[in-house]
Amino acid sequence: MSEILKLENINYSYIDGGYERQILKDLSYSFEEGKFYTVLGPSGSGKTTLLSIIAGLDTPNSGEIYFDGKNIKEIGLHKYRRNAISIVFQQYNLISYLTALENVMLAMSETDNPLPKDRKNVAYNLLARFGIVKSKADRMVNQLSGGEQQRVAIARSLASNVNLIFADEPTGNLDTATEKEIIAIFKELSHEFSKTIIVVTHSDTVSAMSDQRVLLRDGKLSEIQ
Numbered sequence: 001m002s003e004i005l006k007l008e009n010i011n012y013s014y015i016d017g018g019y020e021r022q023i024l025k026d027l028s029y030s031f032e033e034g035k036f037y038t039v040l041g042p043s044g045s046g047k048t049t050l051l052s053i054i055a056g057l058d059t060p061n062s063g064e065i066y067f068d069g070k071n072i073k074e075i076g077l078h079k080y081r082r083n084a085i086s087i088v089f090q091q092y093n094l095i096s097y098l099t100a101l102e103n104v105m106l107a108m109s110e111t112d113n114p115l116p117k118d119r120k121n122v123a124y125n126l127l128a129r130f131g132i133v134k135s136k137a138d139r140m141v142n143q144l145s146g147g148e149q150q151r152v153a154i155a156r157s158l159a160s161n162v163n164l165i166f167a168d169e170p171t172g173n174l175d176t177a178t179e180k181e182i183i184a185i186f187k188e189l190s191h192e193f194s195k196t197i198i199v200v201t202h203s204d205t206v207s208a209m210s211d212q213r214v215l216l217r218d219g220k221l222s223e224i225q
């Protein structure tokens with residue numbers, strides 16, 4: 001499998017009450033294409049910080065990030081965010097006054113990636129694939145259950161045709177049965193569409209379903225066999 005996202009000697013610290021606290025220390029790791037990863041680690045170890053750095057929402061103090069062999073600084077962080085990644089949040093972060101369909105179609109308009117012409121149909125089909133049938137797709141998202149909203153968020157993350165999908169505790173608000181269904185979807189996506197999926201989680205159920213578990217501890221990532 002080929003390397004899609006490479007982190008090289010990443011250092012990152014917060015200034016907290018006048019003190020510098022280093023969260024990521026010379027962190028290096030390579031994520032491969034088409035693999036489903038979970039990132040584990042104690043609360044406060046820096047998992048959310050790491051996600052925001054690899055998503056180009058924040059920049060490290062030093063170190064480099066390469067997407068498909070290109071430094072993301074060279075690609076441009078804005079372009080990298082538009083065309084390479086999608087993020088799924090614990091709180092779904094859908095736009096509540098839009099329907100599920102409109103949320104998915106909005107994501108299609110926020111990328112430069114080539115997309116099919118018949119966007120509406122593609123969006124309906126994408127949602128249907130995750131169990132959001134037309135009658136639900138036409139509903140405002142706040143009239144859907146938490147599990148349904150997370151399915152919409154996953155459909156949205158795919159709509160822009162990106163390679164990398166990141167999620168921060170995406171099943172934190174869901175029951176175990178729904179959690180398993182959602183994670184099975186992630187797994188299927190990574191294998192069927194060759195997406196690289198990186199999910200931060202505290203759940204053993206979730207990590208057990210991933211292809212590779214990675215531990216963030218003392219500022220570094222290591223693989224759990």
Ligand SMILES: Nc1ncnc2c1ncn2[C@@H]1O[C@H](COP(=O)(O)OP(=O)(O)OP(=O)(O)O)[C@@H](O)[C@H]1O
Binds near residue numbers: 043
């Ligand atoms: N903006 C900030 N300014 C200062 N310190 C911060 C900031 N954001 C996070 N931190 C600190 O950095 C550390 C890592 O935070 P982070 O949110 O990345 O941890 P986490 O591994 O995601 O934890 P959790 O599992 O609880 O979500 C924590 O000690 C946190 O208090």
Ligand SMILES: [Mg+2]
Binds near residue numbers: 048049168
């Ligand atoms: Mg966190």
